[in-house]
Amino acid sequence: MASDLQQKALDYHRFPKAGKLTISPTKPMETQSDLALAYSPGVAHPCLAIAEDENQAASLTARGNLVGVVTNGTAVLGLGAIGPLASKPVMEGKAVLFKKFAGVDVFDIELNERDPEKLVDIIAAMEPTFGGINLEDIKAPECFIVEKLCRERMNIPVFHDDQHGTAICVAAAVYNALRVVGKDIGKVKLAACGAGAAALACLKLLVSLGLPKENIVVSDIHGVVYEGREVEMDPYKSEFAVDTNMRTLSEAVKDADIFLGCSGPGALTKDMVATMGERPIILALANPTPEILPEEVREVRPDAIIATGRSDYPNQVNNVLCFPYLFRGALDVGATEINEDMKIAAVKAIADLAQAEQSDIVTKAYGGAALSFGPEYLIPTPFDPRLYVEVAYAVAKAAMDSGVAARPVDSLELYREKLRNFIYRTRFVMKPVFDKARKQLMRVAYAEGEDERVLSAVQTVVDEGLALPILVGRRKVIEFRIEKMKLRLKLDRDFQLVDPEDDPRYREYWQAYHAIREREGVDPDTARAHIRTNTTIIGAMMVHLGHADALVCGTYGKYSKHFNRVSGIIPLRDGVRHASALHLLVSNDRALFFSDTQVREQHTAEELAELTILAADEVKRFGIEPKVALISYSNFGSADVPSARKAQAALKIINRLAPELSVEGEMKADSALVPEIRNTIFPNSRMEGAANLLIMPDLDSANISYNIAKSLGNGIAVGPILIGMSKSVHITVPSVTVRGLVNITAIAAVDAQDHQAGTMMHGLASRKKRIKGDG
Numbered sequence: 052m053a054s055d056l057q058q059k060a061l062d063y064h065r066f067p068k069a070g071k072l073t074i075s076p077t078k079p080m081e082t083q084s085d086l087a088l089a090y091s092p093g094v095a096h097p098c099l100a101i102a103e104d105e106n107q108a109a110s111l112t113a114r115g116n117l118v119g120v121v122t123n124g125t126a127v128l129g130l131g132a133i134g135p136l137a138s139k140p141v142m143e144g145k146a147v148l149f150k151k152f153a154g155v156d157v158f159d160i161e162l163n164e165r166d167p168e169k170l171v172d173i174i175a176a177m178e179p180t181f182g183g184i185n186l187e188d189i190k191a192p193e194c195f196i197v198e199k200l201c202r203e204r205m206n207i208p209v210f211h212d213d214q215h216g217t218a219i220c221v222a223a224a225v226y227n228a229l230r231v232v233g234k235d236i237g238k239v240k241l242a243a244c245g246a247g248a249a250a251l252a253c254l255k256l257l258v259s260l261g262l263p264k265e266n267i268v269v270s271d272i273h274g275v276v277y278e279g280r281e282v283e284m285d286p287y288k289s290e291f292a293v294d295t296n297m298r299t300l301s302e303a304v305k306d307a308d309i310f311l312g313c314s315g316p317g318a319l320t321k322d323m324v325a326t327m328g329e330r331p332i333i334l335a336l337a338n339p340t341p342e343i344l345p346e347e348v349r350e351v352r353p354d355a356i357i358a359t360g361r362s363d364y365p366n367q368v369n370n371v372l373c374f375p376y377l378f379r380g381a382l383d384v385g386a387t388e389i390n391e392d393m394k395i396a397a398v399k400a401i402a403d404l405a406q407a408e409q410s411d412i413v414t415k416a417y418g419g420a421a422l423s424f425g426p427e428y429l430i431p432t433p434f435d436p437r438l439y440v441e442v443a444y445a446v447a448k449a450a451m452d453s454g455v456a457a458r459p460v461d462s463l464e465l466y467r468e469k470l471r472n473f474i475y476r477t478r479f480v481m482k483p484v485f486d487k488a489r490k491q492l493m494r495v496a497y498a499e500g501e502d503e504r505v506l507s508a509v510q511t512v513v514d515e516g517l518a519l520p521i522l523v524g525r526r527k528v529i530e531f532r533i534e535k536m537k538l539r540l541k542l543d544r545d546f547q548l549v550d551p552e553d554d555p556r557y558r559e560y561w562q563a564y565h566a567i568r569e570r571e572g573v574d575p576d577t578a579r580a581h582i583r584t585n586t587t588i589i590g591a592m593m594v595h596l597g598h599a600d601a602l603v604c605g606t607y608g609k610y611s612k613h614f615n616r617v618s619g620i621i622p623l624r625d626g627v628r629h630a631s632a633l634h635l636l637v638s639n640d641r642a643l644f645f646s647d648t649q650v651r652e653q654h655t656a657e658e659l660a661e662l663t664i665l666a667a668d669e670v671k672r673f674g675i676e677p678k679v680a681l682i683s684y685s686n687f688g689s690a691d692v693p694s695a696r697k698a699q700a701a702l703k704i705i706n707r708l709a710p711e712l713s714v715e716g717e718m719k720a721d722s723a724l725v726p727e728i729r730n731t732i733f734p735n736s737r738m739e740g741a742a743n744l745l746i747m748p749d750l751d752s753a754n755i756s757y758n759i760a761k762s763l764g765n766g767i768a769v770g771p772i773l774i775g776m777s778k779s780v781h782i783t784v785p786s787v788t789v790r791g792l793v794n795i796t797a798i799a800a801v802d803a804q805d806h807q808a809g810t811m812m813h814g815l816a817s818r819k820k821r822i823k824g825d826g
């Protein structure tokens with residue numbers, strides 16, 4: 052297992068390109084004119100503007116979003132002083148986390164310098180380069196000096212992540228854990244193992260939150276840090292020295308309510324844990340190997356609440372929950388430092404997220420109800436997209452309130468909106484769907500099982516544990532292509548096969564198919580021929596007969612043909628008149644849904660209203676609150692054209708059937724997407740902010756606008772998602788990519804789960820019944 056991880060980690064870093072980072076330009080450099088602007092002579096102008104007013108650097112260069120992750124490699128994770136070069140993978144890792152989780156750019160700087168004062172000189176000299184400095188893995192006590200002097204000398208945030216990032220997450224976890232066990236922070240006893248950067252900062256923050264200092268006993272490698280100790284002491288440790296006869300960690304741990312480990316592997320034993328107080332809280336945070344493993348704790352103390360720094364156990368208390376978002380907030384308002392108010396704001400935001408009542412949207416975003424506040428969920432998971440919004444917002448606000456924001460935002464509400472937009476990029480957009488798909492594996496049939504894109508996608512589906520694939524296709528062809536493509540797929544282990552040329556269910560399928568379609572001109576011979584030759588029909592029959600939970604088809608041929616075949620077998624959902632298709636486009640700053648992009652050429656007002664409600668339900672599956680705009684050539688009655696009248700009528704029906712929906716119209720696309728434009732012409736819009744679901748008047752406009760948006764931007768397309776069917780059937784398009792097939796598989800799987808559980812969103816039938824009931 053360990054060597055498997057080792058090999059995987061080495062391969063991950065080595066291939067396809069060495070390391071984890073690259074630099075990519077944000078401006079075009081295609082023409083001579085670009086060259087003249089980016090470099091000499093044009094570049095002189097931004098230089099002179101900054102020489103005149105240094106604040107201009109924030110808008111003329113990347114500095115305002117650039118953080119230096121700086122180390123000297125003296126306390127690299129729990130690996131010790133392995134040196135600056137060996138620390139580089141960790142620093143590149145931090146850089147990737149900054150970028151992926153919070154859009155912050157990072158240069159990782161590994162310095163060959165152990166002398167704290169010289170280190171400060173080097174770091175301070177880099178101030179013109181950066182908007183902030185994240186000190187990393189510099190050992191105590193030098194790190195305290197480095198941080199203090201840098202903060203004094205520099206006018207940008209300097210933050211030692213191992214101290215304060217860890218402390219913020221620990222404080223949030225302890226605060227929540229105490230709530231779970233019903234203990235008072237003012238009365239608990241804490242034993243700390245490790246008296247370095249992380250441990251001492253955690254203790255300071257906990258004391259400032261009300262944990263009495265006299266209730267804390269700290270140990271390091273030499274045992275308890277007591278008053279009068281002379282071995283390996285420094286002023287920072289001395290602050291926590293207590294007047295006690297205890298000399299060992301075992302003595303300190305006895306009857307303690309909390310163990311805080313920021314030391315090294317295996318420092319806490321089962322025997323020690325056995326002596327702790329009732330319902331002990333154990334934070335074993337050394338990385339990569341904690342002070343004790345959760346399973347060892349459970350052997351002796353099943354009543355314990357356990358957190359580690361690792362991602363493979365529940366309750367990952369790791370500074371990754373904090374540093375990307377804290378810097379996001381600080382940079383966005385040009386904070387000159389990170390002060391106590393900003394840290395406390397981050398603690399509160401993180402703690403509140405785990406405790407927050409989860410709306411059905413958030414529950415869906417986490418793939419079901421599993422994550423509810425309690426012993427196994429004290430603190431949000433690192434992939435929780437809400438961290439980005441809530442922590443950055445809280446920190447930016449605290450910076451502004453405490454007067455350290457050099458560039459305060461005009462409106463905190465608009466700022467929050469901007470943060471929300473960031474997280475809805477594909478990684479986050481698809482994640483809730485992927486998580487839910489993994490929870491209960493569905494059997495997904497692929498009608499074009501011989502297609503190489505399908506085979507590649509199925510490899511990913513198997514690797515990521517998203518579904519149980521069933522390939523429809525000829526055995527020989529599939530086996531040959533798997534071999535040729537060097538895939539690792541194995542029949543029966545990884546996927547099931549339905550071979551149209553040789554399947555024992557042939558007779559059952561054609562007879563059932565004939566029974567469905569005998570009054571539509573399908574005689575037994577035609578039924579036999581269809582089942583022998585048409586894989587979409589086979590796939591749809593599998594779903595109909597319960598041999599598969601979902602169908603994915605459409606990698607070749609016309610959408611309408613696939614749709615006609617599928618809809619001849621799988622009826623519409625109760626209360627739905629017509630199926631429709633939804634496309635999602637995820638760009639850098641937003642997730643935008645378009646409907647109906649594939650199915651019907653024209654819609655009546657009633658049909659438009661119904662497809663809007665169904666599409667909005669689908670949007671909620673992504674954990675996104677739909678904001679719907681009915682798009683037209685006309686802006687709120689500015690033109691008397693049929694599409695405008697249709698949208699106006701549809702809006703009335705939607706308001707009656709789904710009064711809770713945030714929907715407006717009719718409006719032009721720019722009014723929908725740019726609230727400032729809409730507000731000047733129609734200030735009383737019921738839908739606030741930018742729309743994320745665009746309902747187009749007809750198929751042409753939906754498909755054309757979606758394709759233009761897709762081609763112009765660098766957005767990632769998801770879909771089409773077929774909505775309105777009574778079972779999970781999804782028809783993709785011939786241009787689909789492998790990633791697109793993986794995405795639609797997860798969507799089909801989740802759709803199938805909801806159909807099986809009967810948890811499709813409110814639906815039209817129940818809405819219509821309710822309206823009738825209301826009279």
Ligand SMILES: NC(=O)C1=CN([C@@H]2O[C@H](COP(=O)(O)OP(=O)(O)OC[C@H]3O[C@@H](n4cnc5c(N)ncnc54)[C@H](OP(=O)(O)O)[C@@H]3O)[C@@H](O)[C@H]2O)C=CC1
Nearest residue numbers: 128129191245246247248249272314315337338360369370
């Ligand atoms: N989960 C998280 O988010 C984070 C976890 N950490 C982890 O915390 C640990 C310490 O990091 P950091 O504070 O930056 O490093 P420092 O080098 O500043 O401090 C390490 C401290 O741990 C003590 N220590 C080491 N091994 C043992 C042991 N076996 N028993 C008792 N004490 C021990 C050292 O004692 P002495 O002074 O006597 O050498 C020192 O006091 C690392 O494992 C790191 O991975 C750190 C930051 C964040």
Ligand SMILES: CC(=O)C(=O)O
Nearest residue numbers: 128129213338369370
């Ligand atoms: C997480 C981290 O920063 C550490 O273990 O050092």
Ligand SMILES: [Mg+2]
Nearest residue numbers: 128187188213
């Ligand atoms: Mg660290």
